[in-house]
Amino acid sequence: MWTFVFFFLFLGTLIALGIVMAAFTRKIAEVEKERADLQVEENRVFDFLHGLGEAFSEGVRPADLHRLIVEGAVRILEAHGGALYLTDKTDSSLVPAFISAGCPPMVPLPPHLLEQFTSTPQALESFIRLHSVKRGEGIIGETWELNQVQVFDHEELNLEDNRDSSLVVHSAIIGTLHYRRKTLGVLALANGPMSTPFRREDLSVFKTIAEQSAFALYNEAIYLQAGEKKRLDQDLQVAREIQGILLPSRSPEFSGFDIDGINVPAHHVSGDYFDFIKIDTDRLGVVIADVSGKGVPASLIMAMCRSVIRSQATHATSPSDVLRRVNRLLYPDIKEDMFISMAFLLISKDSGDVTMARAGHDPPLCYRTSTGKIEQISPRGMALGIDSGDVFDRICEDVTLHLDTDDTIVFYTDGATEALDDAGMEFGMPRLIQTIQTNASSGASVIVRKTSEELTAFIGKQHQYDDITLIAVRKI
Helix, strand or coil: CHHHHHHHHHHHHHHHHHHHHHHHHHHHHHHHHHHHHHHHHHHHHHHHHHHHHHHHHCCCCHHHHHHHHHHHHHHHCCCCEEEEEEECCCCCEEEEEEECCCCCCCCCCCHHHHHCCCCCHHHHHHHHHHCCEECCCHHHHHHHHHCCEEEECHHHHCCCCCCCHHHCCCEEEEEEEEECCEEEEEEEEEECCCCCCCCCCHHHHHHHHHHHHHHHHHHHHHHHHHHHHHHHHHHHHHHHHHHHHHCCCCCCCECCEEEEEEEECCCCCCCEEEEEEECCCCEEEEEEEEECCCHHHHHHHHHHHHHHHHHHHCCCCCHHHHHHHHHHHHHHHCCCCCCEEEEEEEEECCCCEEEEEEEECCCCEEEECCCCEEEECCCCCCCECCCCCHHHHHHCCEEEEECCCCCEEEEECHHHHCCECCCCCECHHHHHHHHHHHHHHHCHHHHHHHHHHHHHHHHCCCCCCCCEEEEEEEEC
């Protein structure tokens, strides 16, 4: 009897051991499968990261990078489709950057397009690929607003089941792409009814994809900005060269007078203007102007101003009359918040006298060699572009000056007197007067060069705030 008992105990033990071994074998197989699946997943992630790295090394185009991100994410997580939305420049909406083929729509669809889907599917597809998403709009806008990663199942999506199967999102995983505290967009993956739903375990992989995608998009933006800046710098350099052609390339030769001028832009291009205009064999016009504002807008107004003043200075007999005509022509085309200050000097070779009119420009300085003193020349006048003509015409006037030998008139823009040093102190009128008095006996070119050097030394390492223009007219 005990023999039978021991036999059945032994048999039971063998059966239990077999069951345990079978379960253990199954467990090992499951672990091996999970390890193999994990290895496949890791390989896919590695391929994705490797693809991003190679794309940048080869200089990927933005459109190709967007496609690479979406298709890589779809492949890794075995999704039905995916979409990448990027924030617009105002950060007020998301703009579709790439939507993979066959991706179920993840934005609210207009009823009329749903009704027409069977007959005109292209209309719905165009809507999806062009539709910008606002904050809180649909699952894309909601994720953007919450600034997180979310997994949606069919019940959470709350979509109608009676629509075409290709338009149904059965599950979705969506997350914002942000780098250095800046949200760049939203990456979304979707599965249709016939696909395997996303699991919560997919979140960690998706987050890795999102982080690397955000890093790639951020670098793309930096790269594009650098390229755009380089192109802009090149364009500005060309603009500076063109503007250099518009300004005098050398001093004019005019009997009885020594004349020189210089323009030092604060940026690539200048809003200051100076010119020497030959009226006829006996008369020469000298112009200096300063457009309000700086940079490219001011330089464009300067170019327009040059064309107008040159056209109106022909056969001029009165500087104030020239300024009146220039004002009437420029006024309609100048914005309300812009104006031009200008001074126009007419030199007569026969008499040796000079006549000047001023349109709101800084008063020129006249150095008298007999006394060594400087006086300001301040004829009445208002800036160009402020009044259509009646008030301007009434105020603008001519002033005639007699110059003795070695007397000098110096024109300047406020960029000279208002130049700042490292401590925020202005160069000021006293320094300008002192510099002119020190160099007046050496001629016009020396006055201009030494004053420019004094300004450069004064400004030092401080950025030049405004354009600087200087003109010296010396009677010889």
